[in-house]
Amino acid sequence: MILSKIDKKVxxxxxxxxxxxxxxxxxxxxxxxxxxxxxxxxxxxxxxLELYDSITDFDNHVASRYDGLTGSRYFNVVVQxxxxxxxxxxxxxxxxxxxxxxLERYVKPEIVSQSDGKILQFKIILNGSKPLIWRRxxxxxxxxxxxxxxxxxxVMGWMNSHLYEFIYEKNNFIxxxxxxxxxxxxxxxxxxxxxxxxxxxxxxxxxxxxGDSWTHKLVLEKILEKNPSQFYPYCMEGEMNCxxxxxxxxxxxxxxxxTIKNKNHPxxxxxxxxxxxxxxMGKFDLKLINKFLxxxxxxxxDGN
Numbered sequence: 001m002i003l004s005k006i007d008k009k010v011x012x013x014x015x016x017x018x019x020x021x022x023x024x025x026x027x028x029x030x031x032x033x034x035x036x037x038x039x040x041x042x043x044x045x046x047x048x049l050e051l052y053d054s055i056t057d058f059d060n061h062v063a064s065r066y067d068g069l070t071g072s073r074y075f076n077v078v079v080q081x082x083x084x085x086x087x088x089x090x091x092x093x094x095x096x097x098x099x100x101x102x103l104e105r106y107v108k109p110e111i112v113s114q115s116d117g118k119i120l121q122f123k124i125i126l127n128g129s130k131p132l133i134w135r136r137x138x139x140x141x142x143x144x145x146x147x148x149x150x151x152x153x154x155v156m157g158w159m160n161s162h163l164y165e166f167i168y169e170k171n172n173f174i175x176x177x178x179x180x181x182x183x184x185x186x187x188x189x190x191x192x193x194x195x196x197x198x199x200x201x202x203x204x205x206x207x208x209x210x211g212d213s214w215t216h217k218l219v220l221e222k223i224l225e226k227n228p229s230q231f232y233p234y235c236m237e238g239e240m241n242c243x244x245x246x247x248x249x250x251x252x253x254x255x256x257x258x259t260i261k262n263k264n265h266p267x268x269x270x271x272x273x274x275x276x277x278x279x280x281m282g283k284f285d286l287k288l289i290n291k292f293l294x295x296x297x298x299x300x301x302d303g304n
């Protein structure tokens with residue numbers, strides 16, 4: 001949408017506000033890295049590399065979002081700021097009625113939570129894996145279960161290519177009722193984590209890809225105060241690589257892993273070709289996971 005001069009002026013003000021907020025968030029993150037270096041959590045090299053990558057990523061993000069604004073780009077950037085919840089519906093009042101109505105289509109529902117803005121620390125384990133394939137990560141308790149699904153896809157290494165659902169207390173389900181074609185499923189975009197995870201020790205099942213049936217145990221380990229210098233979501237640690245998509249579930253995956261150890265196996269060449277070069281079942285790249293988590297919604301093909 002091409003904006004009038006008056007609406008463009010309003011958009012410029014909101015874009016300046018958005019940039020200021022993003023710079024503030026980034027500085028908090030940079031300070032967090034420096035604090036981790038000062039307290040010994042990161043050595044000199046690790047701190048330097050993480051800080052360098054974070055600054056480079058942020059610089060690229062700012063250039064991509066804010067540089068060279070012309071024409072419809074003003075409208076599009078305001079939409080992006082709404083999508084990322086950097087600005088909200090209340091910031092749109094100065095636009096003309098036509099533009100405001102169009103922008104309100106992109107406003108995400110306000111998250112209502114009875115909590116005080118806590119951080120939830122989870123451990124997720126891929127059931128049947130041996131050695132265990134697991135991750136430990138932190139998210140805000142105001143997050144929806146749909147966003148939790150996207151976070152899990154990123155921390156585990158899945159590609160968000162199949163259906164999924166959360167199962168708690170054996171016969172209660174959270175997911176996408178329309179895609180699952182069931183009326184006994186709570187809408188994951190309308191269900192907030194704090195509604196279920198209100199005390200430590202609660203565990204639920206996350207199932208991904210009903211064909212391969214990758215089931216995960218998700219356990220709430222801690223409820224913490226928010227660290228203002230930490231970006232969320234945040235992966236703390238983990239072990240082992242994620243199985244490739246469509247590898248036949250746990251049994252099929254381990255059959256493949258055993259097969260490629262034996263060059264004389266009749267299916268060796270076929271499986272080796274299917275896996276592609278460089279797959280390492282023991283690989284776990286924490287730095288790469290946290291890089292993906294900075295834009296964890298990118299894995300959503302519909303941008304919801």
